[in-house]
Amino acid sequence: MVSAKKEMVVFCFDTLVAYYNSEEAPPPAFDDGQHPLFVTWKKAVNGGEPRLRGCIGTLEARWLINGFKDYALNSALRDRRFPPIQPKELPSLECTVSILTDYETANNHLDWEVGKHGIIIEFTDPDYNTRRSATYLPEVAAHEGWTKIEAIDSLMRKAGYNGTITESVRKRIRLTRYQSTLYTMRYSDYVSYVKTTRGAAPSIVGSKP
Missing domain, CATH: 3.30.700.20 (Hypothetical protein ph0010; domain 1)
Incomplete structure (x- = not known):
């Protein structure tokens, strides 16, 4: 490798x-x-x-x-x-x-480790019915001191989502993790x-x- x-x-x-x-x-x-x-x-x-x-x-x-x-x-x-x-x-x-x-499809939006995995999220914006995606490299969440939820929410904003972030919205995310x-x-x-x-x-x- x-x-x-x-x-x-x-x-x-x-x-x-x-x-x-x-x-x-x-x-x-x-x-x-x-x-x-x-x-x-x-x-x-x-x-x-x-x-x-x-x-x-x-x-x-x-x-x-x-x-x-x-x-x-x-x-x-x-x-x-x-x-x-x-x-x-x-x-x-x-x-x-x-x-x-080491790209892997995660089981859900919390199926990854802070400091070990980078994450790619993909989801449909319910307000505009558009596909959105964004990524953070493995070091980002650890450097910022974020929990998994904080990292996910920040990444949704990075992807351009401006609506209210709820657990039901998070659960629609397709997450790919990588190292x-x-x-x-x-x-x-x-x-x-x-x-x-x-x-x-x-x-x-x-x-x-």
Whole structure:
């Protein structure tokens, strides 16, 4: 089984730096393969705990190299919840890559474990008779300190449901659970890695080092 690793995060940073420099990223130092994946950017402000700055991925299997290339940029620049990440923010960024595995159809909306499973919910919005879906990665509910019910209710809002959330509404959910491996790296560690392996630190054209 393929696991998330350092070289995948390096490639995401390389991809973003190359985008700012209008050039091609160096070739990745990991093998290709097909898996569902996510790229998450967080930003540390004034030495505090890093806060989400962008997170986009795919629940469908993608070739890893093209997938990380696409989602490194999509999550940094095109997450509609946030303005695009600017080059000056790079020093305060950290990046996490997730590779998703072990998809299972749950028996009900509570058939999963906080901290172990990511969840995908699918349900019909009774007010509009439309299908809605959303996902949280395995680390989200644990990081937020949520119970299963709190995570489900938050995820229903994320999916766009604005009605009253009742137990009968929750019971209509079709839930898929999954697991993931992830690797997180701060920009400063990325710079150290590049210096060690390539002999020079990464730089952005027109910006201070």
